[in-house]
Amino acid sequence: MTKATNKPRWSIGELARELDITTRTIRYYEDMGLLSPERKGQTRIYSPADRVRLKLILRGKRLGFSLEESRDLIEMYSPDGTNNRAQLSAVLDKIEARRAQLAQQLRDIQATQQELDEAEQRCRQAMSELES
Amino acid sequence: MTKATNKPRWSIGELARELDITTRTIRYYEDMGLLSPERKGQTRIYSPADRVRLKLILRGKRLGFSLEESRDLIEMYSPDGTNNRAQLSAVLDKIEARRAQLAQQLRDIQATQQELDEAEQRCRQAMSELES
């Protein structure tokens, strides 16, 4: 027996509103091969999986990734046509490389946070010294 | 008495080689108002402070910041023409906003790291199952 609960679907406009992007952007990601929603006639219909992929892309953008990089990442998550040992090994290498990049970004964030702390200190100091 | 030790200086080529960027890039940052090195005649001469600013820009790039954003950040670090209370208060607001963004990026990194962990698990699992 299959589940009776119909899975939720979204229109392009609904997703755009929810994620605060334009429909143009969503269609562009599809053109770039990052999404491939179902079609009901001409109209695009997005599944929960499509929505997840879209959110992953937006998360990548917040981290400064290019669409190409996000596509790469998402492909690592989904175990699709990766069957032979050489391919799996290549994926492991890619994962390791990404990990190194993320570690670098983490260090960069921490350094920036610390400098913001110091800047705030100096700022508050200047304000307190400003009171005659 | 002033320090007798002459402070180190760099040519544009030296900095480019050290930081693995092109001289074009460094000049572009100057055009955008992110750097303003001394000149000896026509030739640019970079101080340790210039070098720090350049490194800050590159760190910003690794975090996906635009040059505009990096310029903003660097201005927060250097307490230049910020004298009156309104300006200082505005800087504090900017600092807070940056902090929020960095916190979001940190969450994004952690989520990505975790998904990489899971992807690696599945990958290794697939490899072990591949041994007949």
Add this chain to the structure above:
DNA sequence: GCATACGTTTACGTTAACGTAAAGTGCAAA
């Protein structure tokens, strides 16, 4: 029947962040 709202494709426009090439300057070694 017609406006309104949503969807579609096609296509040209825009911006940031450089790349690349041309043409010239200044100095040091051969």
Add this chain to the structure above:
DNA sequence: TTTGCACTTTACGTTAACGTAAACGTATGC
């Protein structure tokens, strides 16, 4: 002196990631 290297300016070219506009289908309410 000329060759070569590093520096300079000017200016046009390029790419990613969309924005924007035109022109068109389709359903829904009045």
